Amino acid sequence: MKATSTSSDLSNLPVSEMAESLVGSEIIKLAGEIKARIAQGESIYNLTIGDFNPEIFPIPEELLEGILAKYRAQHTNYPAANGMESLRVAVSDFMRKRQGLSYSPDEILIAGGARPLIYAAYQALVDPEDIVVFPVPSWNNNHYTHLSRGKARLIMTGPETHFMPNAELLKDALDGARMLALCSPLNPTGTVFSKEQLSGICELVLNINTARLAKNEKPLYLLFDQIYWQLTHGDTQHFDPVSLLPELRPFTIYIDGISKAFAATGVRVGWAMGPEKIMNKMKSILGHVGAWSPKAEQLACAEYLEMDDAVDTYLADIKTRVMNRLNGFYQGFQDLKRDGYPVDAIAPQAAIYLTAQLHLVGMKTQEGGILEDVAAVTDYVLREAGLAIVPFYAFGAERSSTWYRISVGTAQESDAHEVCSRLRTALEKLS
Ligand SMILES: Cc1ncc(COP(=O)(O)O)c(C=O)c1O
CATH class of the missing domain: 3.40.640.10 (Type I PLP-dependent aspartate aminotransferase-like (Major domain))
Structure with missing residues (x-):
């Protein structure tokens, strides 16, 4: 080792190739950024994490x-x-x-x-x-x-x-x-x-x-x-x-x-x-x-x-409440699509996720900027609509994929309406 090594060199010594090249979860990274914005007082619907809010969805x-x-x-x-x-x-x-x-x-x-x-x-x-x-x-x-x-x-x-x-x-x-x-x-x-x-x-x-x-x-x-x-x-x-x-x-x-x-x-x-x-x-x-x-x-x-009866009751309840949320977002996206906005969604089938599309790359913001790529679109809906969702590229899809995951495990039933109306306002500002 050279006598000139500094303490910062010593804090970054090589680890195994596997660990060196391991990338963290893109979703957890994105969620961290959103939490920080919420902590700064921004009003954000955080629909990024595949988890439940225990106050809304407690365990049995x-x-x-x-x-x-x-x-x-x-x-x-x-x-x-x-x-x-x-x-x-x-x-x-x-x-x-x-x-x-x-x-x-x-x-x-x-x-x-x-x-x-x-x-x-x-x-x-x-x-x-x-x-x-x-x-x-x-x-x-x-x-x-x-x-x-x-x-x-x-x-x-x-x-x-x-x-x-x-x-x-x-x-x-x-x-x-x-x-x-x-x-x-x-x-x-x-x-x-x-x-x-x-x-x-x-x-x-x-x-x-x-x-x-x-x-x-x-x-x-x-x-x-x-x-x-x-x-x-x-x-x-x-x-x-x-x-x-x-x-x-x-x-x-x-x-x-x-x-x-x-x-x-x-x-x-x-x-x-x-x-x-x-x-x-x-x-x-x-x-x-x-x-x-x-x-x-x-x-x-x-x-x-x-406990067959308890399990049946719990599952029936959670499924209904998850489905109501998924349907709320799905309907909201379909309404926007029907009104001519470049968005779409796939009818929900299972789990706590909705597949939604924001086809906004290339559109112009009111400030005159262009939404150059999917990351810019993600950032725009976060900024303008307070809507935090995960682009499919975080799940290995192409960087250009215009599809997103909306996770409803932390959403209230009324959130879909509010989120879609905020999204409508944000979409109206694009040309
Ligand atoms: C498809 C899939 N498998 C497994 C898991 C992890 O489940 P667990 O929390 O039981 O480790 C997740 C969590 O998001 C998941 O989405």
Whole structure:
């Protein structure tokens, strides 16, 4: 080391290549900037974060009471490494009753939310340089691929397929791939796979694996994140790979949990389901990370998931209230579109998200400036309408994509009306 090194040199010593090149979440960054503006007194509707405001969407009362009771009963030591047995049994029952999926408690792994399970699935299945295929926009697959030192192969999707991939889009992309990461209902779009779309992909994956196994090659794994599946709206139906094609079971890992359906993002209970060997490997990986779900939460969640009536009542209520908000924004955007403004939205199907379009690049502001790109449009609606939303490029779509995610987990039902009227005023000022 040179004797001239300063303390600032020493604060920026190299770390691993993986960590050096890791990028933070674009959404969390954007949300941070918005919080700072709100703190300075700006009136902003912050619809950027895929989370709930607990004052508007509290967790189920029975779950809350259960967690408090379990802590009072001193359930404060390490949980079982693969999750408390009562919870794995409850999840097994829950998934059989509600989704018709039959996984034994030994094929279920519990962790502190869905994220560690996604991380562990990547670590368990993807070697450095392995190819991971995922559609964009989608949530965080780029980061998990980076963490596992794999290579991302992105599949661009558009409004014509509701931003979902299909066999046609995927068929040339799966060559030599180790994993296909899918999500439905999808974050950021709030859209779902149709039966035809997912069936086509399932057939494709099965054909690939039949050919690979005949040649003694490693299979293509299917990671299926269905964390929002219970929040389907109207007559939307959720489809999943193994129900559609049971032969896919040896290659499929489900990711699920209570974070979204029960507005319990801070409670931290998630589960994965899949072949026992893979669940065991993921358990070992997460054991070293220590990413368990707290024991009290697990025990309370086990009891709650077995309370059929309470669960039904809670789900019916949250779905109605989320749907009212999504519909409010959807209608507001349709009204603006009908009145000739260059905006659009896709009818909401599921989750807490609406896909909306602002086609404003190239338009002129009253001050005479031009909205040069999507970032300028995002900034304009934030400044002029106090509307904070996330452009799809934050989810891996092209920088020029004019589509946005509107998240309603922190919105009041009346917000849609106010936001759309502010947006109308901001749009009127453009030429
Ligand atoms: C598609 C998807 N999967 C998983 C997660 C993470 O869930 P958890 O909070 O249980 O880690 C999110 C959170 O936003 C998500 O959108």
